[in-house]
Amino acid sequence: GQSLEQPSEVTAVEGAIVQINCTYQTSGFNGLFWYQQHAGEAPTFLSYNVLDGLEEKGRFSSFLSRSKGYSYLLLKELQMKDSASYLCAVIDSNYQLIWGAGTKLIIKP
C-alpha cells in the first residue's frame, strides 16, 4: 500500500527553527507538496518539490530526497502565527495525491 508518515505533533519556541519531516512509500513519484492549515480553516499551498534539494521561500524551506523517500519543511524565525498543522502530499505514478495525516506545530513563547 501507499503511505506517508509525519509526526503527529511538534513543539518549538518562538524565534527558533523547526523541522517537520515527511517520509513516503508510494507507487511512483511525481512531486511533493506542503500545505499549511490553521485550525478551522482550509489548507493553503506552501511549496512544491519534484527534484532533489532545498527550495527556499523566505522563512520557509522544503527539502526533498527522492532516493530516501523523504522530505522536510524547515521553518525559521518562528512566529506565533506559524502555529498550524502542516500537511505533506505526494503525487503518485497515476497523478493521484496521497496525503499524510498532518503535523500539528505548537509554538511556545
Next chain:
Amino acid sequence: DAGITQSPRHKVTETGTPVTLRCHQTENHRYMYWYRQDPGHGLRLIHYSYGVKDTDKGEVSDGYSVSRSKTEDFLLTLESATSSQTSVYFCAISEGTGDTGELFFGEGSRLTVL
C-alpha cells in the same frame, strides 16, 4: 485568492436524510475535488472531476455521488446520510495535475449527522 466557495458552511441533519453540498468556482479551473477530513486521517478523496460531466471515484466514494453540469459547479450528494459521514468536507480546484496540480481549497463544510 482563488474564487471558490462552498455551501452550506455548516449543516446538522438526521440519519437517513439526503444532503447536498455545493462547490462553486470562478477560476475556470478544469479539475475539481471533494475531500473529507477527519481527526487522525489525512485528507481523503471522495470524488473528483476533470471536466463537465466527467467524474471519477476517489478512495472513499461509497455512500457519495457527485455531479458537474457546469464548469463552475461541483455538487456532492449523500443520498442517505449516516453518522460515519459526520466530517468536514473540503472542495478543491486545480488547473492541472503534477506541477500544475496546486490545489486551492474552499472554506470547508462542517456536516454533523445525528
